[in-house]
Amino acid sequence: MPPRPRHASPRRFANPLHGVDHVDYKDVRLLRTFISDRGKIRSRRVTRVTARQQRLIARAIKNAREMALLPYPSQAPGIPRGKDRD
Amino acid sequence: MRRYEVMVILDPSLDERTVSPSLEQFLGVVRNDGGSVEKVDVWGKRRLAYDIAKNAEGIYAVIDLTATPATVKELDRQLNLTEAVLRTKVLRPEVH
Numbered sequence: 001m002p003p004r005p006r007h008a009s010p011r012r013f014a015n016p017l018h019g020v021d022h023v024d025y026k027d028v029r030l031l032r033t034f035i036s037d038r039g040k041i042r043s044r045r046v047t048r049v050t051a052r053q054q055r056l057i058a059r060a061i062k063n064a065r066e067m068a069l070l071p072y073p074s075q076a077p078g079i080p081r082g083k084d085r086d
Numbered sequence: 087m088r089r090y091e092v093m094v095i096l097d098p099s100l101d102e103r104t105v106s107p108s109l110e111q112f113l114g115v116v117r118n119d120g121g122s123v124e125k126v127d128v129w130g131k132r133r134l135a136y137d138i139a140k141n142a143e144g145i146y147a148v149i150d151l152t153a154t155p156a157t158v159k160e161l162d163r164q165l166n167l168t169e170a171v172l173r174t175k176v177l178r179p180e181v182h
Contacts, residue, residue, distance in 0.1 A: 025182070026093075026148070059182070067093055067175055068134035068144065 023056040025063035095144040121153030
């Protein structure tokens with residue numbers, strides 16, 4: 001049996017940043033695509049963006065959180081901690 | 087002189103029509119110190135992602151300006167001394 005390619009699964013998210021070198025913290029619609037429904041920032045494994053883009057996204061999300069444009073991560077009630085992997 | 091972007095969240099109980107004039111008053115400090123105000127964009131009332139000082143909404147305004155670092159610092163200080171200002175953020179668009 002041939003070995004399976006390492007990244008055989010289709011991308012969960014198409015990368016909406018094509019060579020973008022600037023991420024605006026005011027662009028809430030774009031940033032929302034990079035957070036989970038709990039408000040956590042999605043990992044690079046999921047977002048498939050470059051390391052540089054991930055840093056820009058993370059910084060923009062954190063700035064947006066400070067200005068109440070995006071929520072801080074919240075724990076849904078009734079679900080024990082540490083079980084949430086997204 | 088540097089370009090700055092200042093975002094302000096104001097108390098939602100303010101009348102939105104008075105927001106622009108009252109911001110202008112604050113921006114006097116920029117003009118007096120030789121800076122210039124390029125744009126004042128009042129977004130209007132917007133739902134906050136979480137409550138700030140027991141407010142669920144806020145009036146957002148984004149100001150683009152050119153000034154010295156000391157001037158912006160003073161502007162930010164004066165804004166934050168005002169009760170009607172819930173939160174501010176000063177950014178340099180070139181580096182962010």
